[in-house]
Amino acid sequence: MAEAYPWQQGLWQQLAGRQQHAHAYLLHGPAGIGKRALAERLMALLLCHKPVGLEACGQCKGCYLLAAGTHPDNYVLEPEEADKAIKVDQVRDLVSFVVQTAQLGGRKVVLLEPVEAMNINAANALLKSLEEPAGNTVLLLVSHQPSRLLPTVKSRCVQQACPLPxxxxxxxxxxxxxxxxxxxxxxxxxxxxxxxxxxxxxxxxQGVREQRALVVDGVKKLLKQQASASQLAEAWKAMPMIMLFDWFCDWSQAMLRYQLTRDETGLGLADMHKVVQYLADKTPQPKLLAMQDWLLQQRQKVLGKANLNSVLLLEALLVQWASLPGPG
Structure with missing residues (x-):
């Protein structure tokens, strides 16, 4: 049984308490707030033969089969490998499942996560099933980045925002x-x-605080010319690329905010206060804005699963970062 998080109580009552369910839901919101668990709870409820209130009973044949991972009317679609795309052939297999008759005589329920992992061909292959799923089928789509979805996908679903607690x-x-x-x-x-x-x-x-300490120490050594961009890029290559770009984006935004407001409360976490303040004082604003544009462009490529050389990309980032203090 999926965990029920306290901040989802109102949302769960709204979803589970519907008298008639939509053929497709899009549960969207930031990553890490329990959208997958919410979808799994709803999936269990929809497949349960004897719900107790707004929860699956956990005792019927449908619940036992779902818990064992062998329910014939349940289909879960995810990337074959972590951080990879959902391919069109995977969606075609899903479409074949959708057009079949439910084997237990009830609903068929599909869970797809994350929706934005589908490439264009895969998303287009899903559209017909989203618009008119065969039989009594409910599709539960989970998205961490709904802005990356095709409008034709979003328009075919009941969109349910899942806010941060x-x-x-x-x-x-x-x-x-x-x-x-x-x-x-x-x-x-x-x-x-x-x-x-x-x-x-x-x-x-994952030991993020230890990773963060290494990166912060490396940035300070880079600015003091005690470590080179290539040395740091090689040392950081095993770290999640999106995490590193998020940190540098946050620091550049904090620098710009400080330039505009001189408000020290907006400098971010204490480990980078002095560095952010120093760079904000020493970096011309046009240069900082150009750096922000570059960071956002490269971050988008990382999010888009582009085939990037992580060491070269990090080295390019650090070379530009080291050159921020001084004339534009």
């Missing part, structure tokens, strides 16, 4: 999920996860 709810949940961490550490993890509590827990498990 408030900070108090997230910190209360993290206190139970990460009792070994102190409150300051949990707050830092939540900040690094952009407010997403499940992402904060995952980052802790």
């Amino acid at each position: 408030d900070q108090a709810s997230s910190l209360a949940w993290l206190a139970e999920a990460l009792p070994e961490c102190g409150e300051d550490e949990r707050r830092e993890l939540l900040t690094l996860a952009a407010g997403s509590p499940l992402a904060a827990r995952r980052l802790h498990q």
